[in-house]
Amino acid sequence: MTELVEMADISKSFGGSIAVDRVSFALQAGSVHALMGENGAGKSTLMKILAGVHQPDSGAILRDGRRIVFANPREALEAGISTVFQELSLLANLTIAENMFLGREPVTRLGRIDYARMNAETGKALRELGLDLDPETLVADLSIAERQFVEIAHGIEADAAVFILDEPTAALNAADVEVLNRHIRRLRDEGKAIVYISHRMEEIFQVCDTVTVLKDGRCIGTRPLAGMTPAGLIAMMVGRELQDLFPPRAVDTGDVVLDVRDFRVGPETRPFSMQLRGGEIVALAGLEGQGQQRFLRSLVGQFQPFSGEIMIKGERLSLPASPAAGIRRLKAAGVGFIPEDRKDEGLFLGLSVEHNIAIGLHARQNEWSVAKNHRQTVADAIRDLNIRAAAGAAATVGALSGGNQQKVLLGRYLATKPDILLVEEPTRGVDVGAKSEIYKLLRDFANAGGAALVLSRETLELIGLCDRIYVVHGDTVVSELPASTATEHDILDAALGA
Incomplete structure (x- = not known):
């Protein structure tokens, strides 16, 4: 050549x-x-x-x-x-x-x-x-x-x-x-x-x-x-072989924490229902643009669905959600939303690791007060999430690697101790070592009683990380599969409407 x-x-x-x-x-x-x-x-x-x-x-x-x-x-x-x-x-x-x-x-x-x-x-x-x-x-x-x-x-x-x-x-x-x-x-x-x-x-x-x-x-x-x-x-x-990229799946699950009933993305789409229980990680799979992101963003007010009922820990979430206050309302209900685009929608790249994590803690207070003892909480998050930054909590987030940026964003919500995480593309642009760490963090969250609803374009990631998989096609759920036995072929068949 x-x-x-x-x-x-x-x-x-x-x-x-x-x-x-x-x-x-x-x-x-x-x-x-x-x-x-x-x-x-x-x-x-x-x-x-x-x-x-x-x-x-x-x-x-x-x-x-x-x-x-x-x-x-x-x-x-x-x-x-x-x-x-x-x-x-x-x-x-x-x-x-x-x-x-x-x-x-x-x-x-x-x-x-x-x-x-x-x-x-x-x-x-x-x-x-x-x-x-x-x-x-x-x-x-x-x-x-x-x-x-x-x-x-x-x-x-x-x-x-x-x-x-x-x-x-x-x-x-x-x-x-x-x-x-x-x-x-x-x-x-x-x-x-x-x-x-x-x-x-x-x-x-x-x-x-x-x-x-x-x-x-x-x-x-x-x-x-x-x-x-x-x-x-x-x-x-x-420098080592990763024998177990994904941690073990859930053994026991708890009560229903997110209950979706007769949800319709648009006036011409079929309604669907789904549930998320404490202790489990559930996937939204499907081809690009089939409605999985529209559904997820309906909960935070960034998309206005046609109809449906959402119950969070038994309390009804009125729809449509307000674009201005949707995320605050979810936070008050114990739900964290981690967007796909961490740089434009998630992180403040010019601010420090400490500020980016503490923002989630301050947001829980009223507008005239700040979170107390937040520095210790931030230090705990940096340690527990293994965030690598030479300058520690003072490091500018924009200077970190993609994997460490993603862990900072995840840490912001984990620090608030939510009950539910809505996660878009948990490992987008992240190396294999950081992927393994993020999978463990999400599984630890679920094992502690939390529940996660995950959207990802990587089918193998959904199969390995999650407990159940909902496949979305044409703005509706067309199949539910146990992740332990699901294959890429099964998911693609359902995603294509077969």
Whole structure:
């Protein structure tokens, strides 16, 4: 194979912290190269150096054997390196087409921006990914999954030789992942080099040819995937084999704490009923956009359902919930809501770990008082959740890894000692070691008598973590399965309406 790009002995520090330590990394034409490691291992920093976001402190980047230096991402793109970062970079107040052509807008003969051409080329790029989206749609009106696909379409639309995909499937369900993988294989067959960063082990083995593992900023090794097993790859990443990723399921359950009766998402949808008992973790499974998130967000007032009755610990929750006061009302009822998008909807990235956890405690007080002894509660949460932050409670949340950010968000609600947790995507963008810790935290919560209702696009996660699975299709529950005997095939059959 032809070597398109070589990164030789790259090092990068931020302050006194070494993010990348003398790492060498080579990309071959016609290959998909997995870059793996726990959060904080240096993967994103290494790729941001290749993409021109950061400049290395030492080392060299070679393109077709010649040394190159990128002052910014635009120079990297002009050199044929296209990047889709984990942190979505779309501008919400612009249309899809305006985002796709930002900084390189075509112009007419009169010197005006050629919107017709932008919309036409954007529509073509979206259709190639199987997206039925209007190019003139504002990004603010898209779901997280749709935004992720637009990011990917943006990268594929550029005629690049190297594609860097940083957690491209974190917001995608199984069907969307297969669409993406089909295009990745097409790019590979056209002689492109693809860097694939993901924590989803099954995807790595499905689509990648080679893997490089980083740990603590250093390269542990590069191996062909054909001779590896998932257990061996995990051992390279974390220094040990994870024999039991998921903790044991519930043995005993308690009383019904959430009782949903004759719930209808819309006027044309079939009603459904479901229950959640203390001591259990229950899943909402299904293909993207089938109603599982609409139902969950009906409880917090971010979606207005058509009808239904909700009972929380025997008390009726009136619907529709107020968009302004829905979450406060749930907190008062002993319910915590953990949103999918921890950065935009959950955390205050510029504030400390202490502030982010204590906010949940203060919110329980009246508007003229604050929670007493909250510092000890925060310290207990940091210890119990194993939140890794060099500066401890004073650390800025935005500087933490994805796994530690997720644990801070979970800690905010666990510190308030709720009875019920509503959790969207509990391990989105989280490495395998942190996943195991989060699964244990949720199971410990259930074992202590709590109840959790979990929404996730990762079917294997739902099967391994949960006790029961409700499958949603067409805005209604179409099947209930015991997780202990459920298979991916069973869930997909029900999710497709079969």
